[in-house]
Amino acid sequence: MKSMSKGLKKWRLFALMSALLVFLAGCGREEISTLIPAGKVAQDQFNLLLLSTAVMTLVIVVVSIIYVLAIVKFRRSKVGEDMIPEQVEGSAKLEAIWTGIPIVLLLILAVPTVYSTFDLADVSSMDVQAEDGEGMTNVTVNVMANLYWWEFEYPEFGIVTSQELVVPVGERVYFNLAAADVKHSFWIPSIGGKLDTNTDNVNTFYLEFDRASSELEDGVFYGKCAELCGPSHALMDFKVKSLPADEFDQWVTAMQDEQAAPVEGEMAQAGQELFEQSCIACHATSGVGEGGKTSPNLATFGDRNRVAGYMEHTEENVKNWIEDPQKYKPGNIMPSGKELNGGEDFTEEELDALAAYLMGLSVEE
Amino acid sequence: MSSYAQKKGFGATIWDYMTTVDHKKIAILYLISGGIFFLIGGVEALLIRIQLATAGSDFLSAGTYNEVLTMHGTTMIFLAAMPILLAFMNAIMPLQIGARDVAFPFLNSLGFWLFSFGGLFLNLSWFMGGAPDAGWTNYASLALASETHGIDFYSLGLTISGFGTLISGINFLVTIINMRAPGMTYMRMPLFTWTTFVASALILLAFPPLTVGVFFMVFDRMFGANFFEVTMGGNTIIWEHLFWIFGHPEVYILILPAFGIFSEIFSIFSRKRLFGYSALVFATILIGFLGFMVWAHHMFTVGLGPTANAIFALATMAIAVPTGVKIFNWLLTIWGGSISFTTPMMYAVGFIPSFVAGGVTGIMQAIAPLDYQLHDSYFIVAHFHYVIVGGVVLGILAATHLYWPKMFGTMLSEKLGKWTFWTFFIGFHLTFFIQHFLGLLGMPRRVYTFVGGQGWDLFNLISSIGAAFMAIGVIILLVNVVLTTIKNERVGNDPWGDGRTLEWSIPSPPPFYNFAQTPLVRGLDTYWIEKMEGNKEGMTYSEPIGDIHMPNGSIIPFFISFFMFVAAFGALYFPDGKPWALPVLIIGLALMFGCMVIRSLKDDHGFYVKKEDILKDLEGGKTDGRK
Numbered sequence: 003m004k005s006m007s008k009g010l011k012k013w014r015l016f017a018l019m020s021a022l023l024v025f026l027a028g029c030g031r032e033e034i035s036t037l038i039p040a041g042k043v044a045q046d047q048f049n050l051l052l053l054s055t056a057v058m059t060l061v062i063v064v065v066s067i068i069y070v071l072a073i074v075k076f077r078r079s080k081v082g083e084d085m086i087p088e089q090v091e092g093s094a095k096l097e098a099i100w101t102g103i104p105i106v107l108l109l110i111l112a113v114p115t116v117y118s119t120f121d122l123a124d125v126s127s128m129d130v131q132a133e134d135g136e137g138m139t140n141v142t143v144n145v146m147a148n149l150y151w152w153e154f155e156y157p158e159f160g161i162v163t164s165q166e167l168v169v170p171v172g173e174r175v176y177f178n179l180a181a182a183d184v185k186h187s188f189w190i191p192s193i194g195g196k197l198d199t200n201t202d203n204v205n206t207f208y209l210e211f212d213r214a215s216s217e218l219e220d221g222v223f224y225g226k227c228a229e230l231c232g233p234s235h236a237l238m239d240f241k242v243k244s245l246p247a248d249e250f251d252q253w254v255t256a257m258q259d260e261q262a263a264p265v266e267g268e269m270a271q272a273g274q275e276l277f278e279q280s281c282i283a284c285h286a287t288s289g290v291g292e293g294g295k296t297s298p299n300l301a302t303f304g305d306r307n308r309v310a311g312y313m314e315h316t317e318e319n320v321k322n323w324i325e326d327p328q329k330y331k332p333g334n335i336m337p338s339g340k341e342l343n344g345g346e347d348f349t350e351e352e353l354d355a356l357a358a359y360l361m362g363l364s365v366e367e
Numbered sequence: 368m369s370s371y372a373q374k375k376g377f378g379a380t381i382w383d384y385m386t387t388v389d390h391k392k393i394a395i396l397y398l399i400s401g402g403i404f405f406l407i408g409g410v411e412a413l414l415i416r417i418q419l420a421t422a423g424s425d426f427l428s429a430g431t432y433n434e435v436l437t438m439h440g441t442t443m444i445f446l447a448a449m450p451i452l453l454a455f456m457n458a459i460m461p462l463q464i465g466a467r468d469v470a471f472p473f474l475n476s477l478g479f480w481l482f483s484f485g486g487l488f489l490n491l492s493w494f495m496g497g498a499p500d501a502g503w504t505n506y507a508s509l510a511l512a513s514e515t516h517g518i519d520f521y522s523l524g525l526t527i528s529g530f531g532t533l534i535s536g537i538n539f540l541v542t543i544i545n546m547r548a549p550g551m552t553y554m555r556m557p558l559f560t561w562t563t564f565v566a567s568a569l570i571l572l573a574f575p576p577l578t579v580g581v582f583f584m585v586f587d588r589m590f591g592a593n594f595f596e597v598t599m600g601g602n603t604i605i606w607e608h609l610f611w612i613f614g615h616p617e618v619y620i621l622i623l624p625a626f627g628i629f630s631e632i633f634s635i636f637s638r639k640r641l642f643g644y645s646a647l648v649f650a651t652i653l654i655g656f657l658g659f660m661v662w663a664h665h666m667f668t669v670g671l672g673p674t675a676n677a678i679f680a681l682a683t684m685a686i687a688v689p690t691g692v693k694i695f696n697w698l699l700t701i702w703g704g705s706i707s708f709t710t711p712m713m714y715a716v717g718f719i720p721s722f723v724a725g726g727v728t729g730i731m732q733a734i735a736p737l738d739y740q741l742h743d744s745y746f747i748v749a750h751f752h753y754v755i756v757g758g759v760v761l762g763i764l765a766a767t768h769l770y771w772p773k774m775f776g777t778m779l780s781e782k783l784g785k786w787t788f789w790t791f792f793i794g795f796h797l798t799f800f801i802q803h804f805l806g807l808l809g810m811p812r813r814v815y816t817f818v819g820g821q822g823w824d825l826f827n828l829i830s831s832i833g834a835a836f837m838a839i840g841v842i843i844l845l846v847n848v849v850l851t852t853i854k855n856e857r858v859g860n861d862p863w864g865d866g867r868t869l870e871w872s873i874p875s876p877p878p879f880y881n882f883a884q885t886p887l888v889r890g891l892d893t894y895w896i897e898k899m900e901g902n903k904e905g906m907t908y909s910e911p912i913g914d915i916h917m918p919n920g921s922i923i924p925f926f927i928s929f930f931m932f933v934a935a936f937g938a939l940y941f942p943d944g945k946p947w948a949l950p951v952l953i954i955g956l957a958l959m960f961g962c963m964v965i966r967s968l969k970d971d972h973g974f975y976v977k978k979e980d981i982l983k984d985l986e987g988g989k990t991d992g993r994k
Binding site: 029030031033034035036037044046047050051054055058061062065066068069071072073076077078081082085086087088089090091092093096097100101104105108111112114115116118119120121122123179181183184185187189191192194195196197198200201202203205224226227228229230231232233234235236237239312332333 | 428429430432433501502506508509512597602603604637638639640642643644645646668669670672673676677680681684685687688691692694695696698699701702703704705706707708716719720723724727730731733734735736737738739740742743744804807808809811812813814815816817818820821822899
C-alpha cells in the first residue's frame with residue numbers, strides 16, 4: 003500500500019513535470035488551463051485527452067491518406083474526360099474492416115472512460131469520521147452559487163467565506179454543490195472538470211489540489227461559472243487559494259476566531275461606522291457562521307485577489323463598485339450606493355473610508 | 368413553365384405563391400425565407416464575434432449579448448438550417464422517386480406557412496420588448512427568471528413553427544412510402560431520399576418532446592403552472608431531458624439530409640455508383656436509431672450519476688461506427704472514379720476533413736470524465752460548429768449550387784461559386800479551429816466578454832477575423848445569385864452532364880406536373896442506366912401519356928397559420944393583464960378552427976391536366992427527355 007502510494011506520488015511528479023513542459027510550449031496560463039493540470043482529477047482528464055487525441059490522430063491519418071490519394075489520383079483531368087469508371091457495388095470485406103477496427107478503437111477508449119466515470123464520482127469516504135473521533139478525514143466545502151457570486155461554507159469548521167475558495171494542498175476536498183437562484187456550474191479548469199450547481203438537488207464530487215497557489219504568478223487558481231445564468235454570467239468568476247496543510251489549519255483557526263480584530267486607523271474606523279449603518283444588514287464580516295446567506299461574507303475581503311471576483315484588487319475598484327454595482331455586474335441584486343445611503347450618493351470621503359475599512363478586513367497574517 | 372402558367376404580373380405571382388401547393392414552389396418559399404433567416408442569424412454571429420474580438424469590449428451590453436447569442440442559435444437551427452434543408456427535400460425528393468407532388472400538398476403549404484409565421488413571431492421579439500435571452504437551450508431556471516417577454520416569444524414561436532415542421536415530416540414519410548414510381552423499391556431510392564425518409568421519421572418522434580417542453584414552459588409563464596418551479600415541487604432537470612430528447616435527434620435531422628446531399632454529389636461528380644449503397648442506407652437508419660439513445664451526453668455535468676453517464680458515454684461512442692462507415696464508403700466512391708471538381712464537389716471534398724474533425728471531437732466529448740472539462744467551454748462551441756457548419760452548412764451550400772439549375776433553370780457561376788467556397792471554407796476553419804484551444808485553456812462558452820490576460824486574447828481575435836471571411840463568402844454567393852438571375856441562361860435536363868437519378872431526366876425547372884409519364888425504375892441510379900444503354904427516349908415509362916390529376920391551390924393554409932400567429936399575441940400579453948389579450952387569443956383560435964372547418968367541409972377535387980396540353984408541352988421540349 004505504502005509503496006503504491008509512493009509510486010503514485012512519483013508518477014504525479016512526473017505528470018507535474020510533463021505538465022510544466024507543456025506549459026513551456028505555450029498552453030495557456032497555469033492558473034486556468036486544462037492543459038496544465040494541477041490536481042488528480044484534472045490530471046486524469048488530461049490523460050484521457052491525450053489518449054483520445056492519440057487514437058483520433060490515428061483515425062485522421064488513415065482517412066487523410068485515402069482522401070488525399072483519391073483526390074490526387076482520380077481527377078478527371080488525369081483519368082481522361084471520357085472515362086466511365088467501373089460501377090463498383092461495394093465490398094463486404096471492406097465494410098467489415100471499417101466496422102470492426104473502429105469498434106476496437108472505441109473499446110480502447112471505453113474501458114478507461116467507464117473506470118474514470120465511476121472513480122471521479124466516488125464520494126464514499128466523504129463523511130467518514132477521523133480515527134481520533136475529532137472531525138472528518140477530509141475537508142468538505144458546501145458551495146452555494148448565487149447570481150454572480152459564490153459562497154463557500156466549511157460545515158466541519160463552522161466557518162463561511164465567499165468569492166475565494168481556500169483549500170488544503172494534497173488532500174481530497176469534497177464539494178456539495180447547489181444553486182440559490184438559477185442554475186450555475188462550478189469549474190476550476192486546472193484542478194478538474196465542472197459539475198452543475200442545480201436548483202433542484204445537491205451534487206457531490208471531489209477535487210484534489212496538488213500545488214500551492216502561491217507558486218502561481220497570480221497567486222490563485224481561476225474558477226468559473228460554466229452555465230449561462232444571466233447578463234453577468236461572464237463575470238461570475240471566483241478564485242482558489244490552495245494552502246499547504248499547516249497554513250490551511252492556521253487559516254481555519256483565524257476564521258473561527260469570533261473576536262473581531264480591532265480596526266486600525268481613523269479612516270477605517272469611520273468606514274466601519276458607515277458599514278454598520280448601510281451594509282451590515284446584508285454583509286457579515288465574521289467568518290464564523292453558516293452558508294445560505296443572501297450576500298457575500300466579507301470577513302476575508304482584505305485578503306482577496308480581486309474585487310467582485312474579477313476586477314483588480316484596488317481601493318478605487320471597491321469605491322466604484324459600491325457606487326454603482328450594476329455598472330460592473332449587470333443584473334446582480336446589490337443596491338446602488340445612493341440607495342444604501344438613504345437616497346444620497348456617498349461622498350468621496352465616505353467611499354474612501356468604506357474602502358479603507360473593507361481592505362482592512364483580513365484573517366491572514 | 369407549363370402552358371398553364373404564362374407570364375404573370377407581380378401581384379399575380381405573389382398570390383400564386385401564397386396559394387401554391389406545388390412542392391417546387393413551396394421549396395422556393397422555404398429557400399427564400401430560410402435564406403433570409405440565415406442572413407439574420409449570420410449578422411447575429413458577426414455581432415458575437417465583434418464583441419469577442421477584444422477583451423472587455425463594450426460593443427454589446429451584457430443583456431443584449433445574451434439575446435443575440437440566443438437568437439443566433441435558435442434562428443440558425445430552427446429557422447435557417449431546417450427550412451433550407453426542407454427546401455431541398457421539397458424540391459428534389461418527389462422528383463427522385465418519380466412522384467408528381469407530395470402526398471398531402473395542402474399540408475405541405477400549411478407546414479411552410481406555420482414555419483414562416485412562427486419564425487416571424489420569434490423575430491418580432493426584437494421590436495416588442497426584448498428577444499429571448501436564456502440560450503437556444505432555454506434551461507428552465509434561467510428562462511423562468513427572465514423578465515422580458517423574450518422567453519414567451521421563444522416558446523410560442525417554436526410551438527407554431529414546430530407544428531409546421533412536424534406536418535412536413537409526416538408528409539414526407541407518407542410521400543416516400545406511398546408515391547414511389549413503379550420499380551422504385553426502397554433499396555433503389557437515391558440516398559438523399561433515404562436520408563429525407565429517416566430525418567422525417569426523426570422529426571415525427573423528436574418534435575413531440577419539444578412541443579411538450581415548450582408547452583409546459585408557456586403554461587409556467589402564463590398561468591404559473593409550476594412544472595419547472597422547484598420551490599413549488601417542479602423540476603428544472605425535466606426541461607433538460609425533454610429538450611435534449613428532442614435536441615439530439617435534431618442534430619441528426621440536420622446532418623442526415625446533408626449526408627444525403629453529399630452522397631449524391633460524390634456519386635455524380637466521380638461518375639460512380641455509391642460504394643456500399645446498402646451499407647450507407649443501413650448506417651443512416653442506425654444513426655437515426657442511436658440518435659435517440661444518447662441525449663444525456665448533453666447532460667454529463669448535470670449530476671445524473673456515474674451509471675447513467677457511463678451508459679450514455681458508451682452509447683454515444685457507438686454512433687461513431689455507422690458514421691465512420693459512411694465516411695469510408697464516400698472515400699471509396701470517389702476512389703477509382705473520374706472526379707470533376709465542380710463547386711458542389713468542392714464542398715463535398717471540403718466536407719470530409721471538416722466533418723471528420725467534428726466527429727473526432729465528438730468522440731472525445733463522449734468520454735464522460737473528459738467532457739467534464741470540455742462541456743460548456745469553447746471546445747464544445749468549436750465541436751458543434753464543426754459538425755453543423757462543416758457538415759450541414761457546407762451541405763446546404765453544396766446543394767444550393769447542385770440543385771439551383773433544377774429549381775430555377777439557370778446555373779450559378781462556377782467561378783464565383785469557387786470564390787464562395789474558398790473564402791467560406793478558410794473562414795470557417797479560421798473561426799472555429801482555434802476555439803478548441805480556447806476551451807482547453809479554460810474559456811467558458813456563452814460569455815459576453817472576457818478579462819484580458821487569461822491567455823485567450825489572440826485566439827479570440829483570430830476567430831473573429833475568420834468570421835469576416837465567412838461573411839465575405841456569403842456575400843459573394845448573394846452576388847452570384849443576383850448575376851445568375853439577371854443573365855438568365857436557361858439550361859437543359861441534365862446540366863451537370865453526369866446526373867444519375869430521376870430528377871435529372873426532366874426539364875429544369877420541371878413542368879408543374881413533374882413527369883408527363885411516370886417513369887419505370889429499373890435499378891439504382893435509374894437515369895444513369897438509361898443513359899448508359901443509350902435510351903433516346905430519356906427514360907423507360909410505365910404509362911402512356913394521359914390526363915394528369917393535380918390539386919388546386921388554396922389560401923387556407925396561409926390563413927390558418929396567420930390566425931394562429933394572431934392568437935399567439937393574445938397568449939403572450941395575457942399574463943400582463945391587457946384587456947384585449949384574451950379576446951385576441953380566443954378570436955384568433957376560433958378563426959383558425961373556422962378555416963379548418965371550411966377546409967374539411969368544402970370538397971376540392973382538384974383538376975386534370977389534359978393530354979393535349981401535355982403533348983403541346985412535349986413538342987415545346989418542356990418535359991421529359993423526348994425532343
